[in-house]
Amino acid sequence: IAGVVNSALDTSSLNTRIEITFDVPEESKQSVKTAIKDVGTYGIDAEEALEGVRRQWALNKDASDEANAAVVKGAALIASNYAAIDFTELVQEANEIGAALNISNEEALGMVNTLLKMGFPPEQLDIIAEYGEQLAIAGYNAEEVQNILAASVETKSWNIDNLLDGLKEAKIGLSEFGNEIPKVLDDLLKKTDISAEQMKTWGAAVAKGGEEGSLAMVEVAKALAGVEDATLRNELGVQVFGTKFEDQGMKLVDTLLVAEQGTANL
Numbered sequence: 001i002a003g004v005v006n007s008a009l010d011t012s013s014l015n016t017r018i019e020i021t022f023d024v025p026e027e028s029k030q031s032v033k034t035a036i037k038d039v040g041t042y043g044i045d046a047e048e049a050l051e052g053v054r055r056q057w058a059l060n061k062d063a064s065d066e067a068n069a070a071v072v073k074g075a076a077l078i079a080s081n082y083a084a085i086d087f088t089e090l091v092q093e094a095n096e097i098g099a100a101l102n103i104s105n106e107e108a109l110g111m112v113n114t115l116l117k118m119g120f121p122p123e124q125l126d127i128i129a130e131y132g133e134q135l136a137i138a139g140y141n142a143e144e145v146q147n148i149l150a151a152s153v154e155t156k157s158w159n160i161d162n163l164l165d166g167l168k169e170a171k172i173g174l175s176e177f178g179n180e181i182p183k184v185l186d187d188l189l190k191k192t193d194i195s196a197e198q199m200k201t202w203g204a205a206v207a208k209g210g211e212e213g214s215l216a217m218v219e220v221a222k223a224l225a226g227v228e229d230a231t232l233r234n235e236l237g238v239q240v241f242g243t244k245f246e247d248q249g250m251k252l253v254d255t256l257l258v259a260e261q262g263t264a265n266l
Contacts (some may be wrong), residue, residue: 002174003126007163014033014050015033018032022054022057022058022223023057023058023061024057025027028065031066031068031069032065035053035068035072036049036050037051038072038073039072039073039087042073042076042079042080043080044076044079049087050089051088052072052075052076052087052088055091056068056075056095056105059092059095061177067106069105070106071091071094071105071106071109072091072105072159074109076086078090078109078112078113078116085125086122089125090112090125093108093112093125093126094108094109094112097109097112097132099129099134100132100133101133101141101142102132103142107142111142112125112219114146114150115128115146115150115153117243118153119151119153120150120153121257131167131168134164134168135148135164135167137209142210144214148164148256151256152164157174166241166242167256169241169242170217170240170242171213171217173239173240173241174202174203174206174207174216174235175206175238176203177199177202177206178200178204178206179245180200181196181199181200181203182239184239185199185236185239185240188235188236189194191229192223192227192236193226194223194227201216202216204221217256224236224237224240
């Protein structure tokens with residue numbers, strides 16, 4: 001059926017649609033036609049192929065035809081392997097992920113493909129860009145973001161968006177500790193080997209962001225994981241991560257520690 005539909009756009013109809021809907025120079029039109037046909041070979045519906053290719057070229061006017069063609073072919077391959085993924089939406093997501101993490105669209109697709117193979121839920125691809133941008137602001141680079149997302153899969157940290165919300169809130173909370181340690185937390189820290197001064201130093205690093213900030217988050221996670229008293233760990237978890245350590249706090253700590261080991265490579 002896909003072949004029949006594609007054939008309907010092989011002649012004047014395809015040329016007309018490109019003329020009307022594509023804002024590309026004349027020399028790019030043949031590349032666009034070829035890309036649409038190539039996408040169709042992966043079983044993508046002709047209308048969807050047309051729209052996905054149009055969107056890629058529209059969102060990347062400064063990219064070469066070769067680069068854009070590589071992205072749509074990669075997106076078509078991924079979409080053909082996962083029933084829950086829409087080709088056009090994947091093209092959009094790749095653009096958003098690339099922008100959020102300052103990587104190319106092709107690298108963004110590579111990240112998506114790696115995460116999907118590990119078991120990342122196809123229906124939650126939109127959170128890669130959404131939280132990727134927040135993690136990037138927090139100081140994590142693209143590889144570290146991928147590691148955190150991959151670690152969330154390995155540690156069975158579902159629902160992922162809840163986990164990443166926790167990471168975002170932990171970053172905000174720790175940043176505030178750089179200025180002042182609340183009395184409740186100070187009293188709890190006195191029962192551990194973690195000094196208030198050390199927590200303040202970590203907080204300042206997290207507030208600063210960059211590699212120093214992401215490493216500080218890991219150090220905090222390690223320190224809390226090392227507290228032997230379960231009740232005290234939970235109380236610290238509430239103060240630092242906003243949730244009991246044995247609940248989402250444990251998932252968050254596990255994710256940070258697994259991510260630090262580099263479970264995935266960009």
